[in-house]
Amino acid sequence: MLECTPQTITERSAGKINPAKTCQPIGAMYAALGIHKCLPHSHGSQGCCSYHRMHLTRHFRDPIMATTSSFTEGACVFGGGANLKTAIKNVFAIYDPDVMAIHTTCLTETIGDDIPSIISSAEIPAGKLVIHTNTPSYVGSHITGFANMTKGMVNYLAESDGKPKKEQVNLLPGFVNPGDMLEIKRLVKAMGIKFIMFPDTSGVVDSPMTGEYVMYPSGGAKVEDIRDSGNSKLTLALGSFASTDPAHQLERKCKVPALTLKTPIGIKATDELLMALRQSFVQEIPAELATERGQLVDVMTDTHFHFHGKKVAIFGDPDVVIALTEFVLSLGMVPIHVLTGTPGNAFEKKVNAMLLEAGVSARVKAEGDLFELHQWLKHEPVDLLIGNTYGKYIARAEDIPLVRIGFPVLDRSVHSYLPVVGYKGAMRIIEMISNALLDRADRDAKDEDFELVM
Amino acid sequence: MVNEQAIAARTASIKTKGQQKQQVACDTDSVAGAVSQRACVYSGARVVLNPITDAVHLVHGPIGCASYTWDIRGSLSSGSELYRNSFSTDLQEEDVIFGGEKKLVSSIDELVSKYQPELVFVYSTCIVGVIGDDLQAVCKAAEKKHNIRIIPVQSSGFAGNKSAGYRAACDALLKIMPNEGPVEQKGNTVNYLGDFNLAGEIWIIKDYLKRIGIEVNATFTGDSSYRTLQRAPQAALNIMQCAGSMAYLAQRMEDIYAIPYLRVSFLGLTDTAASLRSIAASFSDPMLAHRTEALIATETATINRQLEAYRTKFKGKKAAIFVGGGFKAISLIKQFRELNIEVVMIGTQTGKQEDYAVMQELVNDGTVILDDANPAELEKFMVEKGANILVGGVKERPLAYKLGVAFIDHNHDRKHPLSGFVGAVNFAQEVYSTLCSPVWHYV
Numbered sequence: 001m002l003e004c005t006p007q008t009i010t011e012r013s014a015g016k017i018n019p020a021k022t023c024q025p026i027g028a029m030y031a032a033l034g035i036h037k038c039l040p041h042s043h044g045s046q047g048c049c050s051y052h053r054m055h056l057t058r059h060f061r062d063p064i065m066a067t068t069s070s071f072t073e074g075a076c077v078f079g080g081g082a083n084l085k086t087a088i089k090n091v092f093a094i095y096d097p098d099v100m101a102i103h104t105t106c107l108t109e110t111i112g113d114d115i116p117s118i119i120s121s122a123e124i125p126a127g128k129l130v131i132h133t134n135t136p137s138y139v140g141s142h143i144t145g146f147a148n149m150t151k152g153m154v155n156y157l158a159e160s161d162g163k164p165k166k167e168q169v170n171l172l173p174g175f176v177n178p179g180d181m182l183e184i185k186r187l188v189k190a191m192g193i194k195f196i197m198f199p200d201t202s203g204v205v206d207s208p209m210t211g212e213y214v215m216y217p218s219g220g221a222k223v224e225d226i227r228d229s230g231n232s233k234l235t236l237a238l239g240s241f242a243s244t245d246p247a248h249q250l251e252r253k254c255k256v257p258a259l260t261l262k263t264p265i266g267i268k269a270t271d272e273l274l275m276a277l278r279q280s281f282v283q284e285i286p287a288e289l290a291t292e293r294g295q296l297v298d299v300m301t302d303t304h305f306h307f308h309g310k311k312v313a314i315f316g317d318p319d320v321v322i323a324l325t326e327f328v329l330s331l332g333m334v335p336i337h338v339l340t341g342t343p344g345n346a347f348e349k350k351v352n353a354m355l356l357e358a359g360v361s362a363r364v365k366a367e368g369d370l371f372e373l374h375q376w377l378k379h380e381p382v383d384l385l386i387g388n389t390y391g392k393y394i395a396r397a398e399d400i401p402l403v404r405i406g407f408p409v410l411d412r413s414v415h416s417y418l419p420v421v422g423y424k425g426a427m428r429i430i431e432m433i434s435n436a437l438l439d440r441a442d443r444d445a446k447d448e449d450f451e452l453v454m
Numbered sequence: 455m456v457n458e459q460a461i462a463a464r465t466a467s468i469k470t471k472g473q474q475k476q477q478v479a480c481d482t483d484s485v486a487g488a489v490s491q492r493a494c495v496y497s498g499a500r501v502v503l504n505p506i507t508d509a510v511h512l513v514h515g516p517i518g519c520a521s522y523t524w525d526i527r528g529s530l531s532s533g534s535e536l537y538r539n540s541f542s543t544d545l546q547e548e549d550v551i552f553g554g555e556k557k558l559v560s561s562i563d564e565l566v567s568k569y570q571p572e573l574v575f576v577y578s579t580c581i582v583g584v585i586g587d588d589l590q591a592v593c594k595a596a597e598k599k600h601n602i603r604i605i606p607v608q609s610s611g612f613a614g615n616k617s618a619g620y621r622a623a624c625d626a627l628l629k630i631m632p633n634e635g636p637v638e639q640k641g642n643t644v645n646y647l648g649d650f651n652l653a654g655e656i657w658i659i660k661d662y663l664k665r666i667g668i669e670v671n672a673t674f675t676g677d678s679s680y681r682t683l684q685r686a687p688q689a690a691l692n693i694m695q696c697a698g699s700m701a702y703l704a705q706r707m708e709d710i711y712a713i714p715y716l717r718v719s720f721l722g723l724t725d726t727a728a729s730l731r732s733i734a735a736s737f738s739d740p741m742l743a744h745r746t747e748a749l750i751a752t753e754t755a756t757i758n759r760q761l762e763a764y765r766t767k768f769k770g771k772k773a774a775i776f777v778g779g780g781f782k783a784i785s786l787i788k789q790f791r792e793l794n795i796e797v798v799m800i801g802t803q804t805g806k807q808e809d810y811a812v813m814q815e816l817v818n819d820g821t822v823i824l825d826d827a828n829p830a831e832l833e834k835f836m837v838e839k840g841a842n843i844l845v846g847g848v849k850e851r852p853l854a855y856k857l858g859v860a861f862i863d864h865n866h867d868r869k870h871p872l873s874g875f876v877g878a879v880n881f882a883q884e885v886y887s888t889l890c891s892p893v894w895h896y897v
Contacts, residue, residue, distance in 0.1 A: 001525075001535040004569055014560035016517060016544040023518030045580055045611035046484060047494025051522035054848045063829065063852045070484045071612040076584065083486040090487030095830070106516045107580035107612060110550055137516035138545050138581070211858040211897040213833050341517075371539075390524070393538075 002397040005371060007378045017371035018390065020315055021341025023137035025103050026052040027145030027175060027242075028152075029066055032101035034181075034199020035153065036220030039097035040066040043084055043113065044105030059408040060178075060205040060416050065215060067091050067100075071107060080113045088122040088130060097216065099129045099223060103149060106137035129223065131156035141342040142407075143241045143317050146175040150246035153198055157223060158230040160254035165233035168194035169277065170256065172247055174239030174263055174319050175407065176421065178202035178219075183419035184238070184264065187274065190289055193281050196225045196232060206417055230254030234280050236273070239263040239319025240346060263319040264421045265429070266327025267296055292423040299427055304332055306434050306454075311382040313337035315373055315391065316406035318347045318366065320420075324386060324405065325351055327426065329358045331433075333384075336362045337376045343367040370394065384437060401436040405429070467826060472819035478810045480802075480825035484615070489828045491776070491849055492803045494611035496579050498619020501527060501866075502699050503575055503607065503626060505650045505675045506683065508534035510571045512541045514558050514589065515579030519611075520544075528866045529650045529676050532657075541565060545581070555587050562596045562604065573680040574604040575626060583610040603680070605629050616778075617698065617804050624703035627674065628710075630683045637687035637711055642737055643671040645689040647704055647715070648696030648781075651676025652866065655873035659720055662874060666734060666745045674700060687711040691736050693718045693729075698779030698804055719781055720873040722789030722881075723754060723761075753875040764882040765794040771889060774799035774841035776832055776850055777864055780809025786845060786864070787816045793882055798839035801827045829853050843889050858897040860888035 025042060029052045032040035042049035049068035056064040067090075069075070069083040084102070091100050102115060115132045124130055133152030135145045150172060171188065173181045182202040188195045203219015229235070235250055237243035237260040247258035259276060262269040271293075274285055310333045314321050318340040325335050338351050347366040355362050363376050374394045377385075381398065385391050388406040395402035409415045419425035438454055445451070466479035484490040496519055504511060504527045513520040520542030531537070543561045545554050562574060574596075578589050589606040597604045609622045644663065649656050656676045663670055672678060672686040687707070692715035694704050704715035716736055718729035727750045734742040773795045775786050780802055787797050800813055801824040813823055822835045829849075836844060836859060844854040847865035854861040862884050864872065870880040 001538045004536065006568065012564055014543060014557045014564060015512075016520070016540075016542050017565075018524070018540050019517050019521050019542060019544070021517060022521035023516050026518070041487070045494045046490055046492050046615065047497045047611045048518070050491070050493040050497065050849075051518065055522055057849050057852060061852055063856060064849070065489055065829065067487050067489050068484075070486045070488065070490065071580075073613050076612045086485075087487030090485060094487070094828075095489070105580070106518075106545075106550075107584065110581045110584045136547070136550075137518050138550050139547050141517070207856075209856060209858070209897060213853060213856045215830070 002374060002393050005374045005378070005397070007375065009372075009375045009379070016369040018393070019341055019369050020339060020373070020390070021141035022055070023106070024135035024140055024142060024145030024148065025105050025137060026055060027142035027147075028101075028103035028133055028135045028149035030056060030175065030201065031146045031149035031199045032103070033064070033204050034201040034220055035099050035101065035226070036222050037098035037216040038101050038220065039091060039095055039099070041087060041091060041100050041102045042066055042068045042105060043080060043102055043115065044069060044107045045071045048105045055408060056205070058410045061413060062205045062207060063213070064205065067095070076107065076111060079111060080108050081118045084113070084115070084118045085122045088119070088124060092125050092128055095215065099131060101149065101152070102130065102132040103135045103145065105135070109134065109136040129156070143175055143319070143342050146242050147245045150199060150243065151249050153226050154229075154246050154249045154253060157226040158250055158254055159227050160230035160256075163231065165256070166194070166231045167281065168196060168232045169280070170229045170232045170235040170250065171195050171197040172235065172237045172243035173197060173200070174242035175317060176263065176320070177416040177419075178204070178206040179417045179419045180421045180425065183422045183425055187289065187422050188277065190286050191274065191277050191281070191283050192286070193277055193283060196229045197221060198226045198229065230256060232256050234259065236261055236276060238273070241318040241342060241344060262326065263323040265320065265323035266330060266426050267293070267300070267423070268326055268330055269323050270422050270426065289423070296423040296427050299430055300331065303430060303434055306437055308332035309334060310384060310437065311336050312384045312386060313373065313377060313382045315339040315370065315387040318342045318344060320406050322347065322350050326354055327429065328386075329354060329360070331430070334360050336360070336380055336382060337373060338362055338364045339368040339373050340366050341369060374398075384433065401440045403432045403436050405432075464831070468822065468824040468831065471814060471817055471821045471823060478823050478825050480805055480807060480810055484826055489830070490826060491828065491847075492826060493616050495613050495615070495619040495622060496577060496609040496611045497523070498616035498699070499577060499607050499609035499623040499626070500619070501650070502620055502623035502675060504537060505529035506573070506678050506680070507531040507537045508571060508679045509537060509573040509575055510541055510565050510569055511537060511575050511577070512543065512561060512565060513577045513579060514543045514554065514582050514587070515545055516581070517542050517544045519577070519579045526866055527650065528652045528868065530652075530654045532677055533679055536569060536571065550581060550585055553585055553587055554582065555592055558587065558592050559596065562592075562600075566600045566602065572602050573630070574602065575607050576604065577607045577609050579609070580611040583613070603630065615804065620699040621702050624700070624706065627683065627703055628706055630680065631687050634710075639690045639713070640671070640688050641690065642667055642739060642742070643669045643689045644691045644693050644733065645672045645674065645686050645713070646670050647674040647692055647694040648700040649673065649676050649873070652868055653871040655720075655871045655877065658871055658874040658876060662730060662749060663733070665749050666730065667739070667742050668733065668737070674703065687713065689713060691716060691733070693733055695719055695781060696779055697781050698806070717781075719785045720877070721782065721785035723757065723792055723875065723878050724788045725785045726874050726878070727754065757875045757879055760879050761793065761882055764886055767886065767890060768794045771795045771842045772798045772840055774832070774836045774839065774844045776801045776827060776844065776846045778803050778847065780805035780812075782864060784809060784812050784816065787813065789878065789881060792878070793885065795843070795885070797821060798841055799824070799835045801825060833857065843885060858894060860891070860894070862888060
């Protein structure tokens with residue numbers, strides 16, 4: 001399929017070929033699923049909602065429920081107010097969620113629907129909540145949409161009771177899998193620290209099979225907890241692209257200090273998370289986590305010779321790619337191509353700073369696409385590609401092993417249940433990378449070089 | 455869990471055979487606030503046109519519409535793979551304010567110089583209509599500049615449902631063919647409309663027709679190319695499988711080129727055999743009918759033996775069907791009957807009145823028939839009717855699994871060809887592998 005990608009890199013002025021991002025609303029939909037008994041609502045044409053549900057369904061392999069304003073030509077001309085009001089009525093009458101989380105689309109942003117005033121004039125049953133966020137698809141990416149919906153939660157739900165802050169931490173996990181959210185919670189629990197995580201899609205899009213279909217599974221952040229996040233003494237925003245904005249909003253609204261950390265992928269970023277918690281809550285790192293860390297270091301030393309000097313290309317969502325870049329550097333690998341589709345100079349700045357420190361020179365780009373990444377790889381090949389499923393075309397065309405980390409993963413399963421964050425997650429990444437590299441070495445070995453022990 | 459009163463609002467679109475007199479209401483707009491399984495105009499146009507292998511499919515809009523449709527169709531190509539790439543103008547805020555035409559022009563220029571296509575489709579998305587970009591004018595100017603076909607597809611998402619998109623796609627297809635007829639038509643040739651070559655299904659049907667003595671001239675749109683579509687008016691007959699997407703094109707081709715059309719379906723033994731016979735009967739050559747009978751006899755003999763084993767295993771099992779269009783739903787009722795499985799629930803996203811009338815004829819009393827169902831309804835009726843297996847698309851799969859119900863993808867995610875005689879066996883095999891899997895013992 002990619003045989004026609006030309007090697008010569010020419011400046012492109014318009015458009016994307018094989019994108020490395022998608023649009024805001026899907027991120028908002030995913031974030032909204034991280035509230036308990038919440039039904040995301042897409043204010044736009046039917047197709048948006050259908051595509052987002054389909055894409056999320058393929059990644060998580062779980063039912064993804066969301067409603068749509070089902071726009072027609074008329075709604076487009078006269079505004080979507082009537083559709084949204086009908087939708088609000090129907091959503092509570094038919095699906096009875098506790099919260100309806102509305103996000104906009106490029107269409108409703110362009111025609112200028114004023115969502116807050118529509119909500120305020122709609123009939124909302126007593127005890128039910130409607131929240132919203134603006135997610136113009138022509139700004140940012142799905143990560144921006146995730147951040148915006150998380151910010152919407154802060155805007156509508158978080159409150160400070162004015163009393164001294166509680167000994168609890170807010171955790172904004174960013175756009176990661178439920179398995180990652182679960183692992184972050186396990187780490188903080190092991191520290192003995194009370195926490196509030198939102199959004200929290202664990203227990204929602206990884207719900208167990210019981211033979212019964214439950215529209216609102218048991219997981220998700222509880223509204224009362226999100227409300228109470230205004231009383232916490234600290235917010236940890238994990239991943240600057242997905243979490244900093246809502247954390248700052250909470251700081252402004254409820255005076256909860258915000259600290260941005262990397263998505264805790266790899267040993268260094270996980271250390272930083274635990275150190276930040278220790279510092280703020282004067283807790284010792286429990287023995288079980290110290291052991292986990294020790295085991296991870298043990299694995300790193302056991303395997304480092306497989307990794308040293310190996311060239312890597314990493315692409316995907318900015319927070320995950322930044323953390324992964326740091327981790328592969330700590331393994332002795334050389335990330336020579338690092339790309340995200342999401343716009344934002346901070347990405348290039350952060351990655352370049354890490355590379356500079358490690359003395360590695362690389363191509364780094366935000367707002368890139370996979371056509372460009374492929375061209376880079378034609379110029380300077382790598383030993384390993386790390387990214388989402390869309391990397392498989394390049395991996396095949398250039399015969400490079402691919403390790404699937406990120407969103408979306410459409411062609412493999414189980415990924416959403418198991419973490420890549422924390423010490424355990426780091427160990428899992430090492431297993432994935434070394435399996436990929438060593439399987440390749442076995443495949444390519446001549447008979448006389450084929451070895452039992454590696 | 456589902457409010458019964460709310461379902462009452464949709465009673466016109468749901469009926470149980472033998473209980474109500476009225477027809478199922480369909481072809482209507484979805485209720486705002488519903489978890490509809492339906493999609494938009496763009497999605498309809500894109501699924502129909504995307505299988506055209508050597509075209510650049512450029513989506514004019516923000517990135518999402520191109521991202522979500524990147525190589526998800528599952529249609530195979532015997533030639534170019536260009537259609538499997540994703541091209542978008544990736545409109546940004548400033549484009550929305552100042553207009554996206556300039557960016558569209560540069561995108562077309564760059565893609566044409568990179569890939570040298572003979573055909574470019576430019577899809578409009580929701581906001582293109584709203585911000586007032588003149589797609590028609592841009593495409594016309596670009597056609598002149600590059601001396602290739604650059605065809606605008608009027609597929610703004612809000613301007614109707616998926617069916618409106620099918621029509622927009624057909625309009626685009628008509629632009630590829632010479633705009634005057636009739637054209638001199640060749641003897642025993644057909645165009646095959648409404649097959650998208652998922653898992654290579656077109657190749658199976660092409661082979662059957664070849665064995666009968668009929669040449670397939672052009673296919674719409676699975677495994678097609680600019681050149682094959684261009685010569686479509688030369689066929690003597692159009693055979694049409696997915697009528698939902700292609701009926702309009704077939705009608706227009708009859709009007710313009712005087713090519714008659716015939717509805718066919720290659721799903722299941724009954725429909726495959728019947729379709730081959732009616733195709734053969736459309737030509738005056740008596741040898742065709744002769745060879746058709748021979749082919750049906752050979753193929754059914756092998757296949758019936760293989761199917762017999764499954765029929766015993768499936769006895770007493772019940773199926774629910776929720777698919778995109780009418781023809782598939784109708785064929786599936788028959789196909790399940792061939793396998794000893796009773797259909798207890800059936801519905802479509804975009805079926806037409808006449809489709810529902812046929813379904814109504816075919817199913818047993820007590821079968822629930824519903825249009826544009828939402829997941830809550832699917833769940834309710836699958837449980838109520840005791841369905842053991844659901845046939846559907848991407849979004850229905852996990853729903854079925856959560857209920858402990860087996861599942862078959864009869865949509866883009868199918869991995870084995872389900873067409874023709876061999877497809878009937880594949881279908882039975884797929885039904886068996888999901889229905890009789892040991893995993894259900896652990897639920």
